[in-house]
Structure formats: structure tokens, C-alpha cells
Amino acid sequence: MKLTSLKRKYSELSKPVGAETDEYYPSLYLDEKQMDGLEVDNARVGTEMQMTATVRVSSLSESKNGSRSMSFEITEAGFEPKEKKPDAASVLFPNG
Numbered sequence: 074m075k076l077t078s079l080k081r082k083y084s085e086l087s088k089p090v091g092a093e094t095d096e097y098y099p100s101l102y103l104d105e106k107q108m109d110g111l112e113v114d115n116a117r118v119g120t121e122m123q124m125t126a127t128v129r130v131s132s133l134s135e136s137k138n139g140s141r142s143m144s145f146e147i148t149e150a151g152f153e154p155k156e157k158k159p160d161a162a163s164v165l166f167p168n169g
Contacts, residue, residue: 101147113152121155 082095108114116122128145135141
């Protein structure tokens with residue numbers, strides 16, 4: 074699967090909005106029940122995780138000026154740490 078950066082810059086918008094940084098990304102909101110189901114309730118701000126998802130196209134839009142957009146519903150998802158680092162025990166006792 075090819076991963077593509079979804080980073081955009083506010084300056085690319087036709088009417089730029091002020092922000093602390095010029096970069097922004099699409100976001101995903103999870104309620105408490107969804108967080109519990111995905112077991113991500115212990116993640117901290119800034120933690121990078123890998124997400125695998127099944128999505129369904131929910132809308133398509135194309136304007137007269139040629140700009141297009143698409144919305145998805147996430148029907149299933151799973152998260153895991155981006156990098157699997159060895160735990161302390163396996164580093165201290167590699168043969169254990």
C-alpha cells in the first residue's frame with residue numbers, strides 16, 4: 074500500500090486563513106467508545122501511529138471551475154504504533 078502525505082498549506086487556499094503554522098492535515102474525531110474499541114485511549118498528543126482502514130466513498134463533488142473533492146466514511150479501522158521499538162526487557166535480556 075502506498076502512503077501519501079496529506080499535508081496542505083493554508084497559503085494554497087484561495088482565501089488563506091491565519092494560523093500558527095502554514096501546514097494542516099485532515100483530521101479524524103473519535104468519541105470515547107470508538108477510542109476504547111480501537112485501544113488508543115493511552116496515546117498522547119504528538120504520538121505517531123499507523124492506521125489501517127476500510128472506507129466507503131460517501132460524496133463526490135466537482136465544481137464548474139474544475140476543483141474536486143471527495144468524502145469518505147471510515148467503516149473499519151485499526152491503529153498500532155508507527156515504530157515497534159523493543160521493550161526494556163528484550164534489550165537487557167536478548168536471549169530470554
